[in-house]
Amino acid sequence: MKAVAAGGNAALKGVGAHDGARGFDARRASLSRLWRLKWGLAAAALLLLIVASAALAPWLAPYDPLAVDIQHRLVPPVWMDGGTPKHPLGTDQIGRDLLARMLYGGRVSLIVGVTAVLISATIGVLTGLAAGYFGPRVDWLIMALVNVMLSFPFVLLALAVIAVLGPSLLNMIIVLAVADWPLYVRVIRAETLAICERDFVTAGRALGMSHARIVFRQIFPNLVSVIVVIATLQVARVIILESFLSFLGQGVQPPTPAWGNMLGEGRVYMLNSWWIAAFPGLAIFVTTLAINLMGNGLRDWLDPHMKL
Amino acid sequence: MRRYVARQLVQFVVVIVGISMLAFAILHVIGDPVLLLLPQNAGKAEYERYHKLLGLDKPLYVQYAKFASRALQGDFGKSWYTDTPAFRLVLQRMPPTIYLTLAGLVMALLIALPLGILAALKRHSFVDNLCTMIAVAGQAMPIFWLGIMLIIIFAVRLKALPASGYGTWQHFLMPAFTLGAFLAPLTMRLVRSGVIEIMNMEYIKTARAKGLSERMVVIKHAFRNACIPVITVLGLQFGQLLGGAIVTETVFAWPGVATLAVESIRNQDFPVVQCAVVLLALIIVSINFLVDMIVGLIDPRIRVGA
């Protein structure tokens, strides 16, 4: 636990790096930096495409994702034997069009992912700030709580809660948000602690600035890069957690499509009608990869010396 | 050093108590255990009787005290599903999960170490991103997909490994790889950042100045010291592993605690769920404690605090 904190210190030494060159050289410097970030940019573009297709699902989808058609079950994708251009990605076990379900499923998975991360990031950052800023007593209390949460086999908690409260979309988002907030606290706390020792904070306090001002005007801006990078990576993690819960039957309920539950429904079919699970799996795979690469890019752009 | 150990111990105890409280509270809020125990047409009198029998009429803190004191003796009650002591059931299933987790961690290291070091050396290059991609692939691919693909390839097509089950080292390979692939991304990132940090440190520059080859520098100094953040986070990973372990155990019919816990939640078999949660948490916290001890021993900066 302390090791990561120690690591956090080292990260901040590089904080001023991008206030570098000025004038004519600045443009060349940033262009070459952009080129170095090409992978991140490509990933970001891909992600944009994915998000756009999910958002535009009602216009892009050829069928209603819930439309059952048992006469045309288990139709393979168009390039295979028995496939038809009417269902380019094939149909599932009760004849629903896979392409439509993929597009609509993306909406659910992405919305769940982003919302859960927004909530958990907010909680985590505020808590981390408090731990770092308000002194050893508060710090100890918060860190004890965080350690409890991190040590608690969280998936079990999630399952238990959902098994009882019912698997609604809202419950899932809440459970996923609560799963992840402790992860922010450690890093934020470490960074906050380090910043607090710097002169401009002590000066601020001497000037009589209120706590809130100090925290939000002086400390917080230095944390933005770390937060953004972690949050981005967390979206990927949450999407995968959602697929776990759906695999166990406690995620988004069928017939509403979500990539996770499509995977769960399709897993028996992996031996013959593999496309039912393959495409949502591929979607999760590509999205997660893109998010991670974009996260790398963001990290390199905002603060190339960042630890993660 | 002694103060450090003492502080860690205190935190250890606090965390354990906190978890036991959480486990206790959750399960009592969740449902009415009496309704589940009784046959359908039991009357009100039976309900009251069972209520008393389970001690549910006493105030919550009394119930918690009873729960805690019994738990310390290893008595978590009897499983409502099979009527055997919950503690025995959980303990019996613990070793396979522990072995699987360890094997998974080893696999993760085998994947993450080379990738992380490579990524650190060729920082910000295509190779760096490629290593990220490979490492992330294991996590982004749904675990059961990877698991079933492996089964199809190695057990069905090649007939080289047993498809599922527990027993010989061959039974370990596929599940360990599946779990390890899941752990690899974060581990790789940490190895990478650890190596980067070390590479910039003074004594590395000295070693380079001394004229040691880059490879020697990496292997001897960087690697050894990069282990610290890796060990730390591997310890932390234990707690997060459960999600991956559940799916892996289900796919490979692995007789571990993860699937026991999930089934018990589904069956609303509270004694077993409580016992599994507390024991698992105990293990996780103990490992964190151990890790902090080891790291504190190696690196004095940690002891003194950030």
Next chain:
Amino acid sequence: MGRAAALAIAVLLALGLAAPAGLQAQTKDDTVVYALQSDINTWDPPNSVLREAIILGYNVFDHLAARDTKTGKVGPSLAVSWKALNDTTWEVKLRKGVKFHDGSPFTARDVKASFDRVLDPEKKMVARGNHSKIKSVEVVDESTVHFQTDGPYPLFVERLTALVMQSEKQMKEKGHEWMQEHPVGTGPYKFVKWDKKQEHLLVRNDEYWGAKPAFKYVRVRIIPETATQIAELISGGVDIIKAVPPDQMDVINKSGQARTGTSPILRTAILQLDQAGRGGPNPFTDRRVRQAVNLAVDADAVIKHVLNGLGDRVATAINPMAFGFDPSVKPYKQDIARAKKLLADAGYPNGIDFRFRTGLEVVEPAVLQTDDALAADMVKAGFRPQLNYIGDQTVYTAQVKDGKAGPMFNWSWGYYSIFDADAILYDVFKCGESWSYYCNKDLDELIAAGRSTLDPKKRTEIYAKAQRLLVEDAAYVFKWGLRGVWGISNRINYEAPRDEIDRMWLVTPRKK
């Protein structure tokens, strides 16, 4: 780098050495491997609701009578003959020379002890309701027993196949708790060990009084994932799997390693409607609404397209193989227009929203697909079902028992392997029974009449009337009789059993 590798190898070696013996001394040739999706909760069959416990019980215990797998008729097992002395007394003569696995002899006292134990209200055994018509059991001599029944009990002979004979000695000396984990029976296999939720091991009883099993060992493996079970079957790790989803049959049949076997089974599937209002007022208390939903669904198409033909359409929940089935009663045919009209007549011109519970693929494979398809049909007539999936057997059955499963839920009934209409009518249709959501005085009278005479002709008439009533009143939505699908390894001979009991002692190796 070398250090890491060395460490890794050391760990792996240690693991290999430390891995506990899940290995047995048996070889592939003397062991038949059977897969279950979930483990049993006890080895005391009368104390379990789970079908798996009953199936495994068949291999270790015997019953007084047994069903011949080829003819389907009930024949002697531990009892060699029986006759009704009068309307309420039966005399049963027992087989001589049978021994329990612990060496003690099987006598009439064990029969009495087994029945008394189940019937004892204090013990709250699960199977008690099945045998409650038996008032008392008397030992006449070492191999003769008299049963006193509470009024005429036409199912007596069928039910002789439904209770395992356990050892009085074990009950007295070892007690109830010990018996949950240590079965001692007279059956073709002996219990060796039980690794909870992992596997069971049985060994052949070489002193068995009947046909000796071909395979020395039976290994029962618990494998929760269907895909894994199928992979194990086609890679040779398992010999028999059950509840194969119809969509996966081609994987098995094309593998060259295994094949599928199907059989109509006693189990029938229905969508229960809360006509009795157990969960409170709901639209299905109105007959017109129930008829409408029956007219909305096209069950024949679902059987054809979703189950690939593996289902037998029935007019009511009475299975074609059960005594009392009347083939002249015809099921509903889809008629969307009439359905819409009936709904409007009942006061719902804009349709109805309601919850449709489904789950339990372990009992009825492909149930999710069939229910999805049926729900889509219902939508065409103006119904708006919200599918609510519950994956766990215990939770689902608990909700059904408590009256909370309505207003529509999927259900199937295995008749407890009694091939008689009464075995489903009483439990699933009689007013007030825990599994029944239907209440109709006329039907109750018919049920009572059917069980109070021993005359098969009279009973057939009574049950024919009952079936007509059920169809006219559209008691539930009637689906079909299920067909079980088994996956069987090509190295053994085995026939799919119509009563869903997997008899391991009948498995023989296939000659190459």
